[in-house]
Amino acid sequence: MNDKERVQVAIGAALYPVGELIFETDGRRQSSVFTYDQRWIDRPGAFALAPSMPLDPLPIFSSGDRESRRSALPGPISDTTPDSWGRGIIAKALGTRPTEIEYLLSVNDFTRQGALRFLDKDGNPLSQAHPSTPRYNNIETVQRFARLMENRDADPAEQQREANKRMGYVGSLGGARPKSDFDDDGTLAIAKFTSERDTMAIERMEVATLGLAAEVGLRAAEARILDLQAKYPVAIIKRFDRNEDKRRHYISGQTFLGLQEARGGAYTDLADMMREYCGGEEDVLRELDELHNRILFTILVSNNDDHLKNHGFLYADADTWVLAPAFDINPQPERHRSLETAIIEGAGAEASIDLAIEAAPFFEIDEDQARANAARMAQTITERWAIHGRRAGMTSAEINSYAPAFKNEEMTKALSYAEP
Numbered sequence: 001m002n003d004k005e006r007v008q009v010a011i012g013a014a015l016y017p018v019g020e021l022i023f024e025t026d027g028r029r030q031s032s033v034f035t036y037d038q039r040w041i042d043r044p045g046a047f048a049l050a051p052s053m054p055l056d057p058l059p060i061f062s063s064g065d066r067e068s069r070r071s072a073l074p075g076p077i078s079d080t081t082p083d084s085w086g087r088g089i090i091a092k093a094l095g096t097r098p099t100e101i102e103y104l105l106s107v108n109d110f111t112r113q114g115a116l117r118f119l120d121k122d123g124n125p126l127s128q129a130h131p132s133t134p135r136y137n138n139i140e141t142v143q144r145f146a147r148l149m150e151n152r153d154a155d156p157a158e159q160q161r162e163a164n165k166r167m168g169y170v171g172s173l174g175g176a177r178p179k180s181d182f183d184d185d186g187t188l189a190i191a192k193f194t195s196e197r198d199t200m201a202i203e204r205m206e207v208a209t210l211g212l213a214a215e216v217g218l219r220a221a222e223a224r225i226l227d228l229q230a231k232y233p234v235a236i237i238k239r240f241d242r243n244e245d246k247r248r249h250y251i252s253g254q255t256f257l258g259l260q261e262a263r264g265g266a267y268t269d270l271a272d273m274m275r276e277y278c279g280g281e282e283d284v285l286r287e288l289d290e291l292h293n294r295i296l297f298t299i300l301v302s303n304n305d306d307h308l309k310n311h312g313f314l315y316a317d318a319d320t321w322v323l324a325p326a327f328d329i330n331p332q333p334e335r336h337r338s339l340e341t342a343i344i345e346g347a348g349a350e351a352s353i354d355l356a357i358e359a360a361p362f363f364e365i366d367e368d369q370a371r372a373n374a375a376r377m378a379q380t381i382t383e384r385w386a387i388h389g390r391r392a393g394m395t396s397a398e399i400n401s402y403a404p405a406f407k408n409e410e411m412t413k414a415l416s417y418a419e420p
Contacts, residue, residue, distance in 0.1 A: 005101055007126070008119040009034070009077070012247055015117060015125070016040070018049070021077065023101040030072035030100055031063040047319055049076040049116070050251050051277050052258030064100065068260055072100045075255030080104065080113050083174035083309070089149065092156075093163035108168030111181040111188065115247035115315075133169050133183040139191060139226065139234060142170065146178035146193045174309065175328065177202070188242045191226070192235040201398040202330065203235040208388035209301055209329045210237075215384060216377045218293060221327040228393035240325045241314070250324060253311030253341075262309040266345040267295055268362045270311070279320035285364055290323055292356070292363040295343060296374050299351045300381055300414060301331045302405035307340035331405035353410045371417040378414035381406060 007021045019036040034053075040046050041055055048055040053074060064072030073081070081103045082090065090098055090106045098106070109117055109125040111133060118126050134142045145162050148154050163170075169181040173190060182191035194203050204225060213220035222238040241250045254262045256277075257269055271288055278287045298306050305328060312324035337351040343359050353374055360370035385406045389399045 006121070007101070007105070008121070008123065010117045010119055011115050011249065012117075013245065015119065015123065016043070018116070021073075021118075023072070023099075025099055025101075029063070029065065030069060031061070032073055032077075032101075034060045034062070034074050034077070045317070047249075047315060049074070049249070050255050050258070051273060051321075052255070069100060071260045073104065075258065076114075076116065076249075076251050077104065079250065079252050079255055080107065080116055082107065084176045085178060086170070086173050089163050089167050089170050092149065092159050093167040095160055106167055108181075111169050113173075114241050114250040116249070127168065133181050133188070134191065135183045139182070142166070142180045142191070143193055143232060143234065145170065146180070147196055150178060150195060150197070182236060184236055184238070188239045190237040190239060192237065194232040194234070196232070200401055201233075201392075201394050203233050204392040204394045204398070205389065205402055206328075206330055207235050208385070208392040208394065209303075209331055210326070211388045211391070212301070212381060212385055213297055213326055213329060215388075216293075216297060216380050218297060219290060219323065219325045220329075221325045225392050233393060237327065240327075249315040251313050251315075251321075253308035253313070256311075256313050256321070257308065259308065262307040263340055265308055266342040266347075267291065268344050268359065271363050274321075277319070277321050279316070279318070279322075283320065283322075287323055288363040289365060292360060292365055292370065293373055293377070294323075294326055295356050295359075296353070296370075296377055296414070297326075297381075298329070298339065299337075299353055299356060299410050300374075300378055300406075301329065301385075302333060302337055302351070302408060303329045304332050304336075304338055304351065305330055305340060311341070331402055333402050333405035337408065337410070351410065353413050374414040375416075375418035378411055379418060382411065382415065 003025045005023045009018045009021055010016055011018050017037045018040045019034055021032055021034050023032045053060055060074055062072055062074050070078050087103060090103055105126050107127055109127055120126055145166055148162060149159060173179050178193040180191045182189045192203050207223040207225050210220045210223040221240055224236050226234040226236050241248045256273060257265050259265055274287050275284055278284045310328045313321040314324050316322050338349045339351050342349050343355050357367050357370045360367050386399050
């Protein structure tokens with residue numbers, strides 16, 4: 001059986017038409033064709049939705065299979081669909097394994113990531129029939145829902161019933177851990193929940209590490225713990241794809257590189273693309289410096305979840321992209337120190353400060369400056385990581401459990417760069 005569905009693609013609060021998406025299922029095969037609207041092509045200030053999708057009238061074909069279902073949608077559109085946590089909620093709500101278009105259109109228009117919006121034939125945003133975004137006074141209800149969905153012994157009928165109520169704001173997000181959109185006193189944010197199965201203070205440590213990233217000079221997502229005394233703390237991460245009531249167009253690092261998988265690619269690949277798409281020389285140098293410093297920080301705090309979906313770009317203006325604030329930085333004290341994104345193409349996934357220094361010229365940074373940056377960062381991290389942990393409500397035992405992530409061979413090496 002061959003089924004087709006047409007969806008109009010628009011952007012921003014004004015719902016300006018961008019193009020049309022035709023999605024097709026043929027047995028197990030899913031595919032789509034996207035075509036820019038001529039009105040968008042002709043519009044002053046219009047831009048390509050991604051570097052791999054040039055702004056011209058030619059159709060753009062995408063195809064997925066059993067191993068790579070998400071490739072059935074073009075990258076910028078696929079980026080607005082949820083990852084494993086949200087997909088599980090939507091699948092439970094619908095009682096079946098959804099197609100990519102069903103995942104796409106089950107997300108609440110108000111909370112959808114980025115600036116793209118999807119309309120019916122009458123020009124109305126799809127998927128608005130969901131409850132309002134949770135606020136502080138009902139966050140415990142959403143926490144209970146998250147625990148219900150994690151409970152393997154729960155009643156499937158109850159899970160489906162509750163998932164149907166909440167999939168718009170709970171099922172819209174990426175990542176594997178339980179989370180929900182959150183109305184933070186009028187500002188759209190993400191609430192990340194502690195799992196009952198957690199053996200470490202993951203949410204508190206993520207908030208602490210984002211604060212640490214900002215202190216060493218990185219552009220990082222704003223984060224805090226909602227209730228420092230809570231048994232199951234909730235991390236609140238401010239959404240950077242919103243500026244008050246304005247939506248900002250966002251794509252993942254995977255889409256920026258035009259890849260079909262989040263794992264693979266290299267930081268030097270990102271650097272090459274950034275030279276072309278991040279503006280003039282001064283802008284490019286600023287963004288390359290930021291990216292290289294993020295590599296150093298990732299290594300120094302033992303974050304090994306740096307795949308290309310955990311890097312992102314925001315459209316600025318004049319065909320210019322900028323790195324989105326750093327997010328999803330999670331120190332891993334118990335895992336092998338490796339990276340999901342290689343520093344240099346073909347050089348393997350080793351989390352090596354030496355290799356990051358050697359790679360610095362690829363980012364227009366000389367090696368002496370890179371060593372100085374690493375040493376400065378290492379000193380600040382060494383002195384301040386536990387302080388940030390305590391600010392996030394971590395106990396001494398919880399802080400000690402994370403010590404190997406911050407006291408390691410790469411940190412020692414970086415500190416040695418400061419020695420005369």
